[in-house]
Amino acid sequence: MPTTTQHYDIAIVGGGVIGCSIARELATDHSVVLLEKEQIASGSTGHATGNTSVVTGFHDNSNFAQYCNDFFREYDGTREFSYTERPRVTLIPESMTKDAKQLAAESAANGFETAYLPAEELEENYPGVFNLEKFVGGIEYRDIGWVDPYTYTTTLQKDAEASGAEVRTGVTATGITVEADRVTGVRTKSETIRADVVVAAAGWHTRKLLEECVELPIYPFRWQAVDLDPGRELGDDYPMGLDIVDGLYWRGEHNGLLHVGGGEYKVRNPGSI
Ligand SMILES: Cc1cc2nc3c(=O)[nH]c(=O)nc-3n(C[C@H](O)[C@H](O)[C@H](O)COP(=O)(O)OP(=O)(O)OC[C@H]3O[C@@H](n4cnc5c(N)ncnc54)[C@H](O)[C@@H]3O)c2cc1C
CATH class of the missing domain: 3.50.50.60 (FAD/NAD(P)-binding domain)
Known part of the structure; x- marks a missing residue:
């Protein structure tokens, strides 16, 4: 008892x-x-991957996104963990160019270092980093980073x-x-x-x-992540990336590996995991 x-x-x-x-x-x-x-x-x-991509999700709430960035920068001062700031590029296919340009302009108007870059400029800024076959450009976010969760x-x-x-x-x-x-x-x-x-x-x-007290109408969803050997040195200026066509994101790890994530799906029968 x-x-x-x-x-x-x-x-x-x-x-x-x-x-x-x-x-x-x-x-x-x-x-x-x-x-x-x-x-x-x-x-x-x-x-988790630990991406603190607050600006990409909350570019229209600049106070909130700014607060989060400031919090991570200041809290990093504890030296117990590190907040790594790194640009992120969201690759954009032709069909999404208009929306992407608008999104980038809104984010920039809210005070963030965000810009839409056409493919040639992406290649110039990040030579050989992206395979741009399916894309005409990308949104470059500079107020972004990650923590080790x-x-x-x-x-x-x-x-x-x-x-x-x-x-x-x-x-x-x-x-x-x-x-x-x-x-x-x-x-x-x-x-x-x-x-x-x-x-x-x-x-x-x-x-x-909480099942004895309340029925919560929630289901888990699964998210995948893997660390791969990139076969070359990525360097400290290697950007984070997001391919919204295939739903994959990636970034370099401090140990030289390439962290890739995405492919989420809902789990309707949580008892199975
Ligand atoms: C592969 C992957 C990549 C991700 N990438 C990102 C990302 O880049 N950025 C981002 O913001 N989010 C990311 N997420 C999502 C993020 O991990 C979650 O939103 C977040 O960790 C949820 O935290 P939590 O504390 O709610 O849950 P959890 O971290 O799951 O914590 C719940 C804890 O409760 C404990 N627990 C459960 N039941 C009991 C019980 N009965 N008694 C006592 N303890 C119990 C569990 O053991 C667990 O430790 C990612 C997730 C995954 C899986």
């Missing part, structure tokens, strides 16, 4: 980038416990712990406790942890974690 232990302001389930970010933010003025069933960043986070997340974890958060790894939350329609804590095999607020940050497992 599980015993009831200590009371916390906040119990977080999941030690991925989301759980650790929330723990870091809240531990400064709340008592926080974080439960992770395996190790920190052992879920999607540890497998594992060290970034363990940095968040360490910050949270330095502010007093208790991080417990190898502990599975088996359910959420509810009394009189209020969430009161988290159950594990051996104890019930009482908390005023429970944060479900279990990634694609969140549906299962």
Whole structure:
């Protein structure tokens, strides 16, 4: 029979980038416990590419994108992880030229270093990097980069712990406790942890974690990534790239490998993974 232990302001389930970010933010003025069933960043986070492509998704919200870039630049100062800034080129086929030019102009008008470059200019700026057979140009984003997701997340974890958060790894939350329609804590095999607020940050497992309380209409989707030997030195000026026709992106790793990702698909039967 599980015993009831200590009371916390906040119990977080999941030690991925989301759980650790929330723990870091809240531990400064709340008592926080974080439960992770395996190790920190052992879920999607540890497998991620770590592209912080905020400008490409939020070029129309310049304050938000600028805040994210500034955050990574400043936080990199901890020296626990590194934020690598590198231009990214989205390759554009002829059918998308008009939209691409408009997107680049909007992003530039919002203060970002973004430009549409025709194929000849791409070849001039990045000689021999792109196979431009299917493309007439590309959008070059310069306010972009990547982090190593594992060290970034363990940095968040360490910050949270330095502010007093208790991080417990190898502990599975088996359910959420509810009394009189209020969430009161988290159950594990051996104890019930009482908390005023429970944060479900279990990634694609969140549906299962909450199934006794609420039916979440969410499904996971799978994303692929692989590190390849490029057969040549890529160098520090090798740009990040995105081929929107085939849905593939790539970038150089610091260890000389070429990281390639894409090919996502929805998983309708999560029990199968
Ligand atoms: C190949 C790949 C490439 C990607 N590339 C990028 C990218 O370039 N940029 C980007 O922004 N995003 C990228 N993503 C997406 C990104 O990885 C996810 O959005 C992000 O990591 C989700 O973080 P999370 O904390 O929500 O989930 P997770 O990292 O999955 O964390 C959830 C954690 O909860 C734990 N957990 C689950 N159930 C329980 C339980 N019952 N009790 C205790 N612990 C539990 C798990 O073990 C896990 O560690 C990529 C993903 C993949 C797979």
